[in-house]
Every structure is written in structure tokens, then in C-alpha cells.
Amino acid sequence: MSSTLFIALPLLFGFATPLLSRLGKNALAYTSVLMQLSLLGLALSLLLAHSSTTVELISIAAPLGISFVLSTASLLMVLLFTLLMTLFSLYYLFQRRANAYANESKFFTLLNMLLAASIGLVLSSDIFNIYVFFEIAGISAYILSAYSKTALALESGLKYLLTGAVASIFLLFAIVLIYLHVGSLNLAVIAEQFQLLPYNVKLLISLLLLIGFGFKVEVFPLNFWVTDVYQGSTSLVNALFSGIVVKAYLFVFFHILYLFLPQGEFTLFLLYLGGVSMLVAEVAGLRQTNLKRLFAYSSLGQVALIFVAFAMQNIQAVQAAFFIVIAHSLAKFMLFLALASLEKTEQNMHIDRLKQIDSPFLMVMMFLAMLSLLGIPLFVGFVGKFLLLKSLAVEGMLTLLVMVVVASFIEAIYYFKLMGYMLHKGTRSEKVEVSLGEKMIFVSLGLSLLLLGVFPMSIAGFLQNAAEVLLDQTAYITLLVGG
Amino acid sequence: MFEFLNQPEVIKTIVTLGAMSLFFVGLFGLLTRKHIVKVFISIAIMESAIFLLFIGLSFNREKVAPIIDATQTQVATMNDPIPQAMILTAIVIGMAVLALGVSFAIEYYKLTGKTEIDTMNEMRF
């Protein structure tokens, strides 16, 4: 009964926001955080209970209707999303007095809808249901992107919306073809029957899915809009985009891929696509001077890295992918929140302004996040990158290995450029106030980066289990179809 | 005289050709038009093409609408209800996205006076 709660509770909360906002200015904010905390608690208790994969039915037995599958893999993502969303809400609360959003109740509605949709994407086992959550996540992200209603924000919102609409057309096309050929919408049933389809149909469906999800998972020839969207949106919201939204899309894309998309050449193609995406994104980011856009390029690179790891399709690499997902989510979250703290006075920060800023605390926190993103040992970013590269080496994919390493080097060039600006010796005029609550969030994120980096074995087993579950398609089919 | 049109093969061909030509119109518009409203219209046309394709192909001429009443109780002779339900959902979603997009476009136009997507470059990158 628990997996529906993860979706239905935030949805209920979203619907009820107008009601709650009548109760007082703070009631809404506090109840929202409380609700997210309780979801987090629920997810943690599920984690500790070590339960096996469970199927939650919606009104009808599994292959016919919609059902939610809560496995180790999806629980991991749910945990990550609720954790990040809770931290986000807390951060927002702590800095709220200084700069609250206009129409705050709508902001909270969107946050909870986004949470519900991301979790729904991860849990759902029905491809049309996934389409619906795809749209909910998308549409709340469009509005969050355009929220401040400046020309920049609206432009980014429009671009996000247009690409999202086009992506959903391709996705819908694929779903329609799947239903026409297979006669079912359940992932497990499709997985069973997909291999029997004619080659060309399989090809068409996979390519349509690739294009549909490709826009959302920001893979190379489909990701030209991403940097604009990041630049136009506020840094606060960007933290959600790169921390939660992309991760949900990535997870569901590869979940579908492992279940029924063609193996072999197609996966090899995806691997190199990921490698090229990473290289192109990092090279393009090299000369960037706008911080938000720079982080957007870095997000593209890191997401491509996760893409490569998932596309490897073996347990080690998928485990590495989960490590990178966690590392990147935490670190980018931290960077964008730090940027949000810095941008309280002025939006769209230029890299030169880093020289002026006088806030050792934020600087140190940004150092931690950047070092983790670069995959420096002692940080969790290293564990993921190392496991991925190791599995690339073992599989003998040396070209890809060198590609990833070169891309990492290029990423290091611009991150160290930033650090150089931050370490600039000279008078610093801009004092940035960081409240105690904000500090606590940064410190907890930074500590988790370090602790997970030094003691990765604490979660390695869990992640390996998640990788096994995600890759084991026969178990999934048996679970849903039975026999 | 037009009896041959009732053959399933022919219906399938006609539906496919029709829906795909609509899709072509939409795609062409998407790839070449710059005015933001035209882009929205193109997207709407493409969506409709897919709806039509789905409904047209999943509709069986020999079966009836899936509504049980005094005369129709035999479920075996009824059409598949899922495509209709799916398309109902998809239409509403498409409409919602379109409405939101139009409101973005209106607000953007008010702020900048721009309507063409290739001139949307407020960002100096």
C-alpha cells in the first residue's frame, strides 16, 4: 500500500494547496515540509525493512491495469527524490524571509506535483501511465522555469515547453505503435512480446522512444535547448531540474530500454552517443562565463556520463551509474543552491563576480561540490567514475574510456578556472549572508558527499542490489505477468 | 459501387495515408515556421494526426461501440475501449500544454514584442 502513497500524497497536497493557503501564511510551507518529511521517513523505513520487490495494483490485476512496482532500484530513486525535495523545501523555508517567491502557494503546488510525477515515472509499470507522469513532470517544470515572468524566464519556459511538447508527440507515437502491435500497455507484457515483432517495427519504436526521451535525457543532438533553459530559470529551480527531473527521465528511459528495446548494436550506439554527448558538452562549456550556463554544460556532461554508465548494461556499470546519479544530484544541488544564495542580489552571475564575493563558507561548500563532480578521490563522485571506467576497461572499450577521461579533463579545466576565480587574492567587497539553516543544509550535503566517498561500502551493496534488480528483466516480467 | 472501401486493408491504408499526411503537414510546419503560434498549431496538428491514426486503426468496422444496453450485451462484438480512453486523456493533456504555451507566448510578447522563435535570444551566451 505504500508505493501509491508516494504519488498520491503529494498529488493530494497539490490539489489541496488553495485550501491550506487559507490557513495562514506559514501553514502551507510547514505542512508541505512535514508531508515530504513523512514521505522520506516512509521511504527510509522501507529501505530498512529490506522488503523484496512489491507490486501495488490500481483497481485491477497487474497485466491489465496500472500497477506500481517498488523494487530496490525504484526505492533508491524515490528515496533520492524525496530527500532532495525535502532539502529543497527546507532551504526555501530558510531563505524565504529574504526572498520569497510571488504566489507562494502555487510554487508549493508545483513542487509537490513535480515530486509526485518524478516518483510516478520511476514506479509506474504502465507505459501510458508513464506518458502521463512524463507530462506532469514536464508541465510543472515548464511553469517553474518561467515562474519569475521575466523575459529570460519566459523564453526559457517557452523553449522548454516547445521541446517538451515535441518530445511527447514522439513518445505518444511510440506508445500508439506499441499498443497497435502488442495490444498491451504493461511494460512486462510488452517486454515479453516485443522480441517477436518484425525488425523494422522494433527499430521504429525504439527510435521514436529514443527521440521522445532523448529530448528529456539531454542526449547530444537533442539537447541544444538545455543551456537556455538553465540560464533563464532561477538557480533554485535549476537545482530541481538537474537533481530530480533529469534523473527520473534517465531512470525510466533505461528501465524501458532494459526491458524491451533491442540489445546489441543499439546499445553500442547509445554508448558512443553518450560519449559524444559528454565530449561535446564539455568542450562547449569551456569558454562559458555565465555561471548558470556553465553549470548547465556541466550537467549535460554529467548526465551523458550517467547515460554511458546505464547504457553499459552490466551490473557493475549500472551500480556505477547509481553512484554517479547520487553524486551528481547531491553536488549539483549544492552548487545551484549556493548559486541561489549568491544570486540574492543579482541574477545571472558572471564568473568575474566570484572574485568579489566574500563568503568563505559558500566557497568551501562549492569547492566540495566541484571536487566531487570532478571525481576526486575521497568524494563520492570518484567512486562512481572509477567503477564506470573500471567496467569500461574490463569490457575493453578503450576508445570510450579515453573519451570519458578527456571529457573529464576538459571539465576539470573550467571547474578549476572557477576555483581560480574563487581563490583570487584581493579585496572582496560583496558580503553574502548565509543563515544558519541554509548552512546546515549545505553542510549536510557536503558531509554526505564526503562520507559516501570515504565509506562507499555503506551503500554499495544496496546499489548493487538495485542494479541487479533493474537489469533483471525476467524477474520483472514474472512478477507482473506471472509465470 | 464503393463496396471495396469496406475491406479492412483499404480502410487501414486510407487511415494511415490520411493520418500521415496530416502528420507531414504538422511536421513541415514545425520545421519551417517561425511564428510561435504557427509552431503551436503545427504541434497540435501532429498530435491530432497521431490520435486519428490510433483511433482509425484500432476501430473495427464489424464491431460496435463498447456500451452495454438492452440490445447490445455481447462483449465479444464490441470495439476495444482502451484507445478511446487513452486518446481522451491525451487530448486533454495536449490541450493543457497548448493553453499553457499560449499564455507563455502572450506574456513573452507583452514583455519583448517578439513572436518568432528564431529571434528569441535574450540570453547572451
Place this chain on the structure above:
Amino acid sequence: MNIKRDIPTATLSGFALSAVLVLTLITILLQYLPLSQQRVGDALLVLNEKEGVANVVTTVVVYFRGFDTLGEIAVLFIASLGVGLMLQPNTECRLKAESNFMLQTASTLLFPLILLFGIYVMVYGHLSPGGGFQGGVIIASGVLLLLISHKNFEVPHTVIVAFETVAGVSYVLIGFMGLLLLDTFLGNFIPHDIANMGMLLSGGVIPLIYIIVGIKVGSEMSGIVQNLMQRSDDV
């Protein structure tokens, strides 16, 4: 007659691209599309009997694929929220001219009828073609009629919000009731005897949900239409 014009390269390339893609699609579709196929819908048709609802599409929309509909309501809710956020009501941007008397009278007379029809479609959604979405959209079209005929007409914002909030919350709560009573979200916990099939009071929770959906769609569509209307002049 000289019809030769300068066609931009972008247009040509766009034409070529879309033509090639569509031709490829047509080839594949025509070659491989199956004519008949054992589908999950057929199984649902059989299962429908248990719920005692005459309109199987309604059962599918509201019950078998109930979570899709919940999601769809959420999309609509967010979209109307977004439109409201973007185009905040501005009383100065209204219709400039008063429409003529005949239009005003006729629409005032028509509105209750439209409302009634909408409610009928909504309430009979489980028996005949139609349902919450259709009914809701019909109601919203009535509101649109009043908006374009009456210069000062406005559905109070709070009313719209109240309707959509109550409808949304009760939808999810009904889902939770099902979870509590029948151990499945959106479970049909109200007695639904198959003998009653075809009656207004049949199908248990299904017509109730569809009415809620209708209210929500009606209020949200009205909200969207109203917000767009109020901005439409100054563009």
C-alpha cells in the same frame, strides 16, 4: 504566369526532411501494421461486467486506468494554475465594447440550458457516451459564451478555486478510501450490483468519480478560458 518565387533553403530542407520521414513512416506502417490483434481491451470488456457500468469506456477511463485520469486532472490543474500565474486577472483588459442586446439575452437564456446539458452528460457518463470531461468542457463553453457576450461577466476566482480544490481533494480521498477498504487505490468500495446496470445509481464509485472529474474539468477550463479572455485585448 510566373509562379516562380524564391523559396528559402530552410523551407526546402524542412520540406525534404519531413517528406522523407513521413514517407518512411508510411512504408513501415503500411507494411507491418496488424489488422486484428488480441488486445488487453478485450479482457477489460469482460471484466467490466463486475463493475456494473454500461459504458465500458467510462469504466476504463475512471476505474481500470483511473490513475491516468488522476494524472490527467493533475496536468489540467497545473496548466490552469500556470495560465493563472502567467495571465493574472486584470480588470482593465476587458472587452471594449458592449455586445448587443440580442446576444446578451440569448446567451443568458442559453446558459442554464448549456449548464443543464453539461450536467446531464456528466451524470450519465457511465450509461451513455459522454462523461466528466465532455460535460466539464460543455460547462466551460457556457462560461465562454457568457464571457464573450457580457462585458462585465466574471466567474469569481474564489468560486473556481473552491470547486477545483474540493473536486481534486475528494478525488484523491476517494482513492484513499478504496485503499483503506479494498486495499487498492481507487477501489470500488460502494456496492455495485450488476443487476442495476443501466440505472442511474449503478457502478458504485465510478459515476461519483466521473462527476468529480466533470466539476474539476469544468472549473479549470472555465478558469483557463477566463484568464485567456481577460488578456486577449491587449495583445
Place this chain on the structure above:
Amino acid sequence: MEFSLYGLSDIVLSLKVTALANFFALLIVLSTLTVLFIAPNYRLKRSFYLLFTLLVASLFLIVYAHDYLLFFIGWEVMSISTYFLLSFTLSKEALHKYILFAMASALSLFVAILLLYSTQHSFLYEDAKQSYLAMSDGVQQLFTLFMLIAIFIKLGTIGFHYWLVDAYEESHNLFTPFLSAMLSKMGLYALILFVANITQATYVLAVMGLLTTIIATFKAIEQESIKRLLAYSSIAQLGYIVTVLSVADGMGGALYHALIHTLVKLLLFINIAGVIYVTQKEKLSDLGGLIYKLPQSFVFLLIGIIVLAGMPPLGGFASKFMIYTALLDAKYLLLLAGVMFSSASAFIYVYKLIYGIYLGHPTHKNLEEVKEVPWTFLAPQYLLASLLVIIGTFPGLVIPYINRILGELNLTLLSFETIQTLITSYAQYNGFVVMGAFGGIFVLVLMMFMLLRSKAKKPKNRFDIAYCAEEPNEATHLHYGYSMGQELKRVGLIHLIAKNSSKYFYDFLAKQMQYFSEVVRKIYSGNLLLNFNIAVLFLIILLLWSLK
């Protein structure tokens, strides 16, 4: 001690105490203690010490690691903590330069060890040889390439030294001794592991080592900044070691020279740190005539340069002696000639160093008021200098320790009889006798000097240059050592070396990279039409490509 990492049973890691590791650990302890001795003279932030501790810890990790993964982790932590330590004083450009090279080094090491892992699925040193042999030829070359790039960057071998000189020059005076003495030694440690465990890339090492010694020596000659001069000298000294590692029995000489070089570079950098501390001047041309003001420092610098030049009777001679005989033994006569040439040329810069600082005339007025450096600077110098003298007198003293390392690495041992003698296959000498002879001559000369000194005319002020028919003033360059070595540029080879610099190459590379980035950046201009067109094109290509 073996354990696994990350709860992953397939990665076996191990820490192991070996003689080689102990040797380098000893150097770390020595460098750290001596460097910390002079720390009280500077006001440093607490974070400096924190980072310094992290750095030392990472060095110990590198040294005691017995597998390449832990080694790599230590290597990265070392690079990053050094980055932050350098950031206290370095300019933005120099800092960026340093970290880019450090990251390039770390990432190529990463690739290399992953290539090693890919065949035998082990990071352990014991399995490295087998892993290497299991690779195909191409991969072997790739592996060697990446490994050597990583090592050469850390060593600052010519071509990869672009970061090093600036970093040394601008680093904190407290940190420079450590940089030169320890961090470059880690590159050496990696090279020794590579040569001993995997393969001896003979020709590459020989060519790179020789080029490094010769070019760096001449580069050192033309420097005016003391720390730059010593930085180039460091590069040249490591060049000897790289060269000698290319021959079969070179390990003993390499280790010996590593020890000597660590001691002497600590001594020299601490010495000039003291000079800079009391004078606040960093250029040779701004100094001069300090011999009377800083007599003890002068003596230590004298000892330092004698060692650096490899002259008897001090420790430098012993290590050079071993290097020469190793090269001779391997019949690499051209290499020997090159090393001797560069060793001889080194006299020029060591003379320039001592003359510029301590001899000649004081260039600046305030040089006349300086006092001897604080005892905190002198104490470590006493220790280091006496060590060097002891090793010079008893050159056989360290041979048993080196033999233990060589035995562990399965190499031929050096012969050892008494601690006074150093025996190689070609020749042997008795350090005690040599020290006695040189010491006797030194005492004689000193006595003569003392006797004659009383008769020499003492200048009343710094413009009192009796033997010149000039009347100098503040504008005159009093210092004879000013621009010493510039005249050597008339020699074709030296001119060629001085004129060309790897700077041009790296600048060119950076510029090309930037152009490329500008081009690639254009596609992220946020043009949706382009994006949609490309997406459809992408779909069409993929469809038509693989359609059956």
C-alpha cells in the same frame, strides 16, 4: 596488509611496508620536519597546516600503497592539496597552469592503471608485470604512453615542465623546499615502480632524461630569479635520475641521487628562504655582498652548491660517481658524455647562485643593514649540511640500505666493504681520504685568506670600489653578477634553448582549444528550429541506416 575497497570483493587493495617505501617515507619525514622548523617565521593560516597535513598523509599513502589504485588515490589527493596550498601565493595563471598539468597527470595515470586492470583484473604491484604482458602491443604502447605522461608531468621533465617553474617561483618560501624535495620525488617513486615492476622503457627514458638535464641546465643559467634558477636545477637533477634509470643497473645510482638531491634541495631552498626572509629580495641582481652579513648561510650555500655540482668531497660526488659508472657499465657512452657535459655546465649556474647572493657588491642600500637569518632557518641547515658532509666522508654508509631495496626489487646488489669506500664495477674511492685531502686544502686556503685579508683594503661604503676608475651612484649596476650567463647566448645551442620554450606550444594548444570550443558552442545557441531539424534528421539517418 590486504583489504578490499568499497565492499567490492573484486578489488583487492593492499598496504605494505617495503624497503623502498621506507626509503621514501624517511625522506618525507625528513622534509616535513625540516620544513616545519622554519614555519614559525611565517604567519600562516590554520587551513595551511590542515592542508599540509593532508598532503603529508597522501604522500604516505602513495609510498606505502602496494597497489595502483591506492597509489592513484594518494596521487590525486596530493595534487589537490598541493593546489590549495599553492593557492595561498600563486597568481591565478600559474595556479591554473599547475592544476591543469596535475589533472592531466592524474587522469593519464588513471587511464594507465585501468588499462593495467583490464587484463588481469588486479591493481596489485605483483600482478602488474603479468597484466602488462597480457596486453596487446598497441595497448602496451598506449599504457606506457599514459603512464610516462603522468610521471613526466610530476617530474617536470622537459616539455612537461611548463607548470613547474612558475609554481616553484611563486610558491610560499616555506613550501618551495617541500615542492622540490618531496613532490617531484613522488614522480620519481612512480617511475621507479614502473621501471622495476613493469617495463624499462629504455630509449624514451634515456632521451627524455638527457634532454632534460641539458636543456634545464642551460635554462637555469639564464635565470635571474633565485627560485626559478633552483627550479630548473631541480629539473636537471631529476633528469640525471631519469637517464640513469634507463640503464640496467641504474637503480642504485638513482636512489642514491634521489637521497642526495632531497637533502641538497632542502638545504638550498631553506637557505634562500632565509635570505629572502631577511632581505625581501628574490632576484639575484638585487642581492650581493651578503657574505659578511650572513656568514653561516654562506657556508651552507657553499656546501649546497658543492653537492649540487657533484664535486668531491661531499655527498653529491658519490651519487654522480655512481651515475657515471652505471652509464659506463651499460656502454651508453653518448649518454655519459651528455650527462657529463650538463654536469659541467651546472658549474656556471651554481657559481652564479653563490656569487649573486653572497659575493660581489651589495646592490641595494638596505642590504647593508641585514642581520644573520634567525636560528630557526639555521638549525635545519646544520642538520642537512652535516648529513651531506657525513655522506661525503662515508659514501658507503647508505649502500646497505640501498642494497636492501635492490634485493627486494630483484636487482643486482652494489658491492659494499666499509662505510668509507664507494665501490662500483669500474672504480672505487675512499671518501674519508678524499675528504681529508680536500679538507686539508680547504684549511690551507682558508688560512692564506685569513692572513692576506688583513692586508686587503676594506671598502668604506658600497660605492667605494677602489680598483675601478669609476664613480658609481645609485643608478649604476654595482653587481657584477647582473645578467651573468647572458653572454653564453652567443653560443648557438644555448641560444636555441633559451629562445624556444614549451610555452609557445602550450599557448598554441590552448588557443586552438578555445577556437574549437567557440565553434562547438555555436550549436548551443538555443535555436529551437535548428534543434528540431537536427532531431528529425537524426531520426531519419538512424532509420534509413538500419532499416531492413
